[in-house]
Amino acid sequence: MADLKVGVVGTGHLGSLHAKLWRNVPSAVLVGVYDIDEAKRAAVARETKSRAFPTLPALLSEVDAVSIVTPTSAHAAIALEAIAAGKHVFIEKPITRTEEEAAAVIGAAKERKVKLQVGHIERFNPAILALENYHIRPMFVESHRLAQFNPRSTDVDVVLDLMIHDIDIIVSLVGSPVEKVDANGVAVVSESLDIANARIQFVNGCVANVTASRISQKKMRKMRLFQRDAYISVDFLEGESEVFRMTDGVDASMGSTKKLGEIQTGSRKRTITYQKPKIRKINPLAYELELFVNAILLDKDPPVTGEDGLLALNVAHRILASIREQKLPA
Secondary structure, eight states: OOOOEEEEOOOSHHHHHHHHHTTTTTTEEEEEOOOOSSSHHHHHHHHTTTTEOOOHHHTTOSSSSEOOOSGGGGHHHHHHOOOOOOOOEESSSSOOSHHHHHHHHHHHHHHHTOOOEEGGGGOOOOHHHHTSSOOOOOOOEEEEEEEEGGHHHHHSHHHHIIIIIHHHHHHHHOOOOOEEEEEEEEEESSSSSSSEEEEEEEEOOEEEEEESSSSSSSSSEEEEEOOOOOEEEEETTEEEEEEEEEESSOOOOGSOEEEEEEEEEETTTEEEEEEEEOOOOOOOOHHHHHHHHHHHHHOOOOOOOOOHHHHHHHHHHHHHHHHHHHHOOO
């Protein structure tokens, strides 16, 4: 089977990473890049030994699939043009600026029968992948995603820039519709929200307390999940997880297990165990690009679908709506 010919639209910081990584993705070949900034696209093309295309249609005429790595405001228009040309689309998060745009992109991809994958990269963080064999059904979640200020990310607020990573992870793990959202936030150094906190309540009773800030002195990307008989700690920065469980015995099937103690409840004795799941050493961005290629070549659903991206966007917009309501005068 011939290699999949791919292109990258947008050659900023993240777009240049896409272009570099595409060169090493199995069964794919980077044809070239496009950006409205001629100097940027030329520089990335030289670095990746690919072509700098002068227009988007010129790039689309030469490829089978594209990565869209532009400001969010341009996602929908570029995606719709690529899909209309029959190209598979990998689109960075958030999927689009509005839910209406997202629905239009999803509908167009279905109509043209092309693959659409959304770049929610934390799904492929080694810390999350390490939990694949665990039965995770949290009833309380707490997450903190703190970053130092970066002017490059201010085209969207902190909810769509940072918090949406955790929204996507939490929604996918809980597996229940969102019932209620309460949130607060404030703009500090930019014209949009720089710090936000949301309490998300799900229909199944799970509650998530989610905080995101892009004005922190130190980076932090941690999530804690509490469920019946288990506590799970996830460190996205370190790429590792820890699992504390109550079991009826020491379970070695999940790898190295430490016995921390026992609890006697009537005639039932339960064991408290600690496990540090084995980590796969992978590059999350390279891995999600590989899975995108596999979805195309094997004709299967991408690991993060357009519908997944729309769901995360919907919850993010509900959080933003709640913050706006908090600011309304009494």
